[in-house]
Amino acid sequence: MALAVGIRGLTRSLLRPWVRVPGPARGRTEPAAGGGDGVRCFGSPRVLVEPDPAAGFAVMKMRNPPVNSLSLEFLTELLISLEKLESDKAFHAIILTSDCPGIFSAGLDLMEMCGRDPTHYAEYWKAVQELWLRFYLSHLVVISAINGVNAAGGCLLALSCDYRVLADNPKYAMGLNETLLGIIAPFWFKDTLVNTVGHRTAERALQLGLLFPPAEALQVGMVDKVVPEDQVLSAARSELAQWLAIPGHARQLTKSLMRKPTADRLLKERDADIQNFVRFISRDAIQKALRVYLEKLKQKKT
């Protein structure tokens, strides 16, 4: 099986980088995230970036409606946006949020894991790994402004940030709910959760597939702050000030010191992890479980 799917090659083949933002924001000069004037938003079809270079950060808005499920194209666009900001010395931080009302992310795109062939599963999983590694180890400060429900792979993305602000709405539960789908969070999802909430809470949360409403998410340490819904972005911006006041090299090296051992575990076994995923997801019983789950999501509407 061809496992060496290069994400950089993939991004080049899939996307024209930095296409103008489609829809209402196309070609428009919007107020920058931090309030500066005249800075152009940029991005790709599924990721809108509102830069505020004067303040040193950008707001990255996920907009893959209806539920910001992490499809291969969407993962690729998120990676391109991150790379672009990381390679520009004007930016020291990102605020990651959602442009889909009430939804931060529904997690990995089930359509990418259902009824496809092993080569596709391998390519998809490599992109999921890459997204986690790049966000988890980013030299930028990454703060998530979680403005909606946030399941499984979406929760992993938020857990990879340096700080999490969650909107105080009881509907906005978040967690790694994989077991509810009959699947298993991989070891690096587990490690990221353990590093955030501790072993006992993670063990219970992972086995039961718990999605924590805001008050509980705060209590177990899954998020750092819960604020009224209309203050999520401003709270993230205020928090950023403290992080940006620290000498950058000292903060970055400390982040790496804390996170590298966890990332190295995956880096050492990356291909084996892909093969495990492909074997697991290709099993008839797992495919059936995912189809049943998808069907339940659809039936919920009727």
Ligand SMILES: CCCC/C=C\CC(=O)SCCNC(=O)CCNC(=O)[C@H](O)C(C)(C)COP(=O)(O)OP(=O)(O)OC[C@H]1O[C@@H](n2cnc3c(N)ncnc32)[C@H](O)[C@@H]1OP(=O)(O)O
């Ligand atoms: C070894 C494997 C390891 C894998 C590791 C991680 C796995 C994951 O991340 S799996 C994904 C887990 N996610 C979930 O369990 C969330 C599922 N979704 C929901 O609970 C709801 O959709 C949500 C609460 C997010 C939003 O609810 P609504 O606003 O009521 O929207 P709908 O439920 O009607 O959804 C709209 C539309 O989107 C489709 N959908 C939802 N989630 C996903 C998804 N993760 N992937 C693909 N598609 C998704 C849903 O079926 C609806 O489709 P249509 O009926 O065609 O409109």
